[in-house]
Amino acid sequence: MSIKQNASAVSTAGLLISLGIIYGDIGTSPLYVMKAIIGEAVINKTLVYGGISCVVWTLTLQTTIKYVILTLQADNNGEGGIFSLYTLIRRKARWLVVPAMLGGCALLADGIITPPISVSSAIEGLRILQPSIPTVPIVIAILTLLFMMQNFGTEIVGKAFGPIMLAWFTMLGALGLLSLVHHPEILAAFNPRYAYEMLVNYPNGFWLLGAVFLCTTGAEALYSDLGHCGKANIRFSWTFVKTCLLLNYFGQGAWLMSHAGSKLTQNPFYAIMPGWFLIFGIGIATIAAIIASQALISGSFTLISEAIRLNLWPRVKLVYPTNLKGQLYVPSINRMLWLGCVGVVLYFRESEHMEAAYGLSITVAMLSTSILLSYYLYVKYKLRLLVVVFLAIYISIESSFLIANLSKFPHGGWVSLLIGIVLLAVMYTWIKAFYIKRNLTEYVRLRDYIPALKELSEDDTIPKYTTHLVFMTSAPKTKEIESKVIYSIFQKRPKRADIYWFVHVDTTDEPYTMEYKVRKLDEEDVIRIDFKLGFRVEQRINLFFRKVVEELVDNGEVDITSRYISLNRQNLIGDFRFVVLEKFLSYENDLPLKERLIMELYFYIKQFTSSESKWFGLDTSSVKVEKVPLVISPVQAPQLKRVSV
Structure with a gap:
């Protein structure tokens, strides 16, 4: 297969690779989003309907409209990612390197947080079967194996993970649909009025946006992995993925409404499973949560290769494991991510502690993408009013998510920001040194x-x-x-x-x-x-x-x-x-x-x-x-x- 092969054409292999590479993070969000939204509060209609409505419109506005429809359009000859977007407009304004660097570092920092929390959440699910199981050694072993697999290329990884994720999303949709029939009224949560009522009228409702945001954390990686899968494959597969996700969220909402007036004592994701299916569901969920790490790892490789070309990162070794267009492996970044992930696991030890560090940095990446995308849309289409409206809407949405996530800072959010600052220091040093040398x-x-x-x-x-x-x-x-x-x-x-x-x-x-x-x-x-x-x-x-x-x-x-x-x-x-x-x-x-x-x-x-x-x-x-x-x-x-x- 030639390196010049058009990866944008829809194909069975391309769709499987898309499912296996880019949807792991966003695809495993039903494991914890509704549980995080409800928390220790009493289950009631405002909270359940409002939470699901927020999830529906977050996935629609952030993932579907901003990323799948608009941002994927800003591809650089089939390549995606925040640096690829910056490349398209960097000759128009030099100051755009600032949001590009901030967004790139934030996404790399999130690549160190996502694998530990995904794998830890999966392994801790096994405690339902064995409460005394030691999770930390198992998590580190699985992460090590995952990073060792990267040198075979994302084509191999994607084809191996693709069928598993197909089974995962099919399971999500089927379980949600079975639960939905017991309380079909929950479909009314499509109305954004319920989201407004929860955020404005529910006590401390605004701060629940930090939990809601977890449903879309993988959207930025979706754009970064464009070169691995192709625009058409991502858009085609997203239709299936979003349908299955929404069915599961509504199914969890239907189960929650059947327990209105009580406090949450079990994860609604597992609660909607039939008893006989529970062990199979836990097994598939465990594997799917491990796969969730792949999107950020693949996206990190893409980001670094583009950062090198922009003189924002040291020239490190790049490996092309296969002849398939877009396949890339960066050994030094693979080692850096592995060491960072192991450090996070050893420091936090439990996934509930990692949640405080999760999501904060990715909001910075999304804000940076919004700024760059607005400039790109203006340069390409010259529709100033529409661009201003777009920027105003998404800056408002993402700033709200950022403010809500800032409450996590003292409880572990500082870890992801510290990682981002260290990466930013490297980028700043490299670009400044480049200009000093060039001028002299x-x-x-x-x-x-x-x-x-x-x-x-x-x-x-x-x-x-x-x-x-x-x-x-x-x-x-x-x-x-x-x-x-x-x-x-x-x-x-x-x-x-x-x-x-x-x-x-x-x-x-x-x-x-x-x-x-x-x-x-x-x-x-x-x-x-x-x-x-x-x-x-x-x-x-x-x-x-x-x-x-x-x-x-x-x-x-x-x-x-x-x-x-x-x-x-x-x-x-x-x-x-x-x-x-x-x-x-x-x-x-x-x-x-x-x-x-x-x-x-x-x-x-x-x-x-x-x-x-x-x-x-x-x-x-x-x-x-x-x-x-x-x-x-x-x-x-x-x-x-x-x-x-």
Whole structure:
């Protein structure tokens, strides 16, 4: 299956992958939403009808209208996520990077909270059968297994989980429908008047929005996983998923109304199950809750790959487990999420304690998406009034959810915010360091040095460094080159070669671009190659460069045979050597405190990331890495006084 395959077409496999990857979080919400809304209050019509009405309209306004209909429309050649949305509009306003960074960090932080609470909730359900079961070791073991599965790719994970989630949603709908027939009047909760009455007239009703919000926490991951499943598959499957979810919520409401006037003593989700089915229901619910973690994990991989391309995250190793479009695995992020999840489990230990940290950060991500989406809709459609109305509605809704969720802060919500702040610090450091380096990189006109390069190439008094010398260059203009490259060729150690190649890689906003241009700056000795690669294309420059050289040879545009007389007679190809310049922070800097801290943190983090040669996929046996000092603000030379001997 080609990487350029159109993943947007509806297919059975695509629908199963969608069910298995993106609906785990939002699909397991019936396990705890109604229980959280009722809490320890006395069951009454205002609370039950109002709670279900809030759930219905939250799923409709937030998930269906905002994400499935509108936000999925803002795809970047089939790719989704908050950074993909930012890419579409970033050239219009630079300040939009702020909500993009906030939303990205919030979603990553939620990816550390969601797996522990989902898996813990599932395993704790087994206490119905065995009250003394130790949950923490089991939860950690399951999480470890789940993260180990990621390196097989989301295609494999999705196909494995898809049939299970199909059975799960079918079960939700069937159980809800069976319960609904005992109190069909509950369908009146479709009327938003009941939601208004609960939020305004019920004592402390507004603060119940924190519990209601749990029904839509997986909506942001739905958009992030667009590239894994395709727009059409998500929209088609959501119709089925939402129908099953609503049937189950109404079924739970029907059961609750049959117990009006009493307090809740059992989870209404399990209460609507027939006794003979309970053990099967617990088993399926356990597996489905484990699968709920997959949506956030897959979304995190997508976010990081796009953040790297935007210079918001260090260049870490990206793995493409399959040839299917959109499949991605990021080993370092997988390890980070696993460590974070284990830490959360060990700290909170029980899912009821984790609930305080759950949902708070994702409201920040949703607010950020609303801001970016509003700007996108304005740029694309120029309908200012409608955009203002959209922004006003969703800022009001999501701000209300945020305020209600802030009550969780002292009870554990600070954990997710702390994680988000740490991630935000990394992003801020990386983007600021990028601009500092870019502004201070010195470029020179390459044409001014071509005569010197030709003379060096023909100077027999200097030992030949290599036949073909290839420099990776960051110079965006074809007529320029970094002054450090010229220094490396002529002064550090004269590098005599037959042909000098300069290779530049431009990562495009489109995900799957694979183009190149060749410019001969000198007919025989100096050649520049510019690659344009999409942000989802694996950087295999060694392979791409070889392919380009082969095409140039076949076209008769370049002769790569060795210029040594003895080797040339045998038509032997000369050797190629890549040179990569890696910067380090020079001691000869006199920086203000803020800039010094940023650059020191940048280089500290950089030592744990992929090297330039590994990032570009170069063959390490033919790569020379040269360290060059980065002098940002030179220290003022001391005034030395010479004394006579």
